[in-house]
Amino acid sequence: MIKIQAQSNVPTDFGMFTVFAFSENENDWNPHLVWVAEKTDFNEVVNVRFHSECITGEVFHSRKCECGQQLDAAMKFMSENGGMIIYLRQEGRNIGIINKLKAYALQEEGFDTVEANLRLGLPADGRNFDVAIEMLKILKVTEVNLLTNNPEKLKAFYNSGILLNKRIPLEIESNPVNSSYLTTKKDYFGHLLEKI
Ligand SMILES: Nc1nc2c(ncn2[C@@H]2O[C@H](COP(=O)(O)OP(=O)(O)OP(=O)(O)O)[C@@H](O)[C@H]2O)c(=O)[nH]1
Numbered sequence: 001m002i003k004i005q006a007q008s009n010v011p012t013d014f015g016m017f018t019v020f021a022f023s024e025n026e027n028d029w030n031p032h033l034v035w036v037a038e039k040t041d042f043n044e045v046v047n048v049r050f051h052s053e054c055i056t057g058e059v060f061h062s063r064k065c066e067c068g069q070q071l072d073a074a075m076k077f078m079s080e081n082g083g084m085i086i087y088l089r090q091e092g093r094n095i096g097i098i099n100k101l102k103a104y105a106l107q108e109e110g111f112d113t114v115e116a117n118l119r120l121g122l123p124a125d126g127r128n129f130d131v132a133i134e135m136l137k138i139l140k141v142t143e144v145n146l147l148t149n150n151p152e153k154l155k156a157f158y159n160s161g162i163l164l165n166k167r168i169p170l171e172i173e174s175n176p177v178n179s180s181y182l183t184t185k186k187d188y189f190g191h192l193l194e195k196i
């Protein structure tokens with residue numbers, strides 16, 4: 001059973017957040033994190049972002065994806081409007097950084113983001129969002145607006161016991177490097193992208 005192992009306030013460039021670390025045991029070095037903005041009112045509909053880890057995009061500013069820009073935009077949105085980011089340790093759509101780099105190497109040979117995973121014998125997307133729903137329940141969130149373009153994240157709320165009020169798009173302008181990656185997300189995964 002997942003539970004809160006620690007919590008603390010952290011001042012950021014986007015204002016003060018309270019951070020909760022969730023895992024089954026306290027020796028887990030990669031717990032899921034929840035970043036709750038100062039303004040958040042748990043009695044209202046809560047703005048929520050489920051964000052899957054991407055060390056290349058978020059820390060090292062890779063241009064292959066838009067994860068870093070989405071995370072920054074989500075932090076800004078939460079600090080202005082209240083809400084929380086559920087930061088899930090699902091690097092590489094849950095195949096891990098080693099496999100993601102192997103997939104990137106295949107992408108250099110011309111395979112797209114889906115084909116590369118499949119060639120490695122891995123699922124195109126190995127995530128599910130049940131753990132994020134569990135974390136919302138532990139935090140006693142009952143109704144959310146979800147910041148995402150991914151219809152699979154919306155599906156996680158069906159029969160979950162948590163109400164989904166609406167989706168809030170989180171679309172970033174493409175760049176020449178990531179435009180084919182975004183096109184694959186739209187065409188293969190059905191992401192709700194308007195700008196490409
Ligand atoms: N396997 C693999 N994972 C990738 C690749 N590019 C980004 N990722 C991972 O994809 C995850 C983000 O998922 P996305 O499909 O980009 O977007 P999403 O989070 O499902 O959707 P949004 O909520 O709209 O952002 C992160 O864990 C990234 O590390 C890739 O080419 N291959």
Ligand SMILES: [Zn+2]
Binds near residue numbers: 054057067
């Ligand atoms: Zn990324």
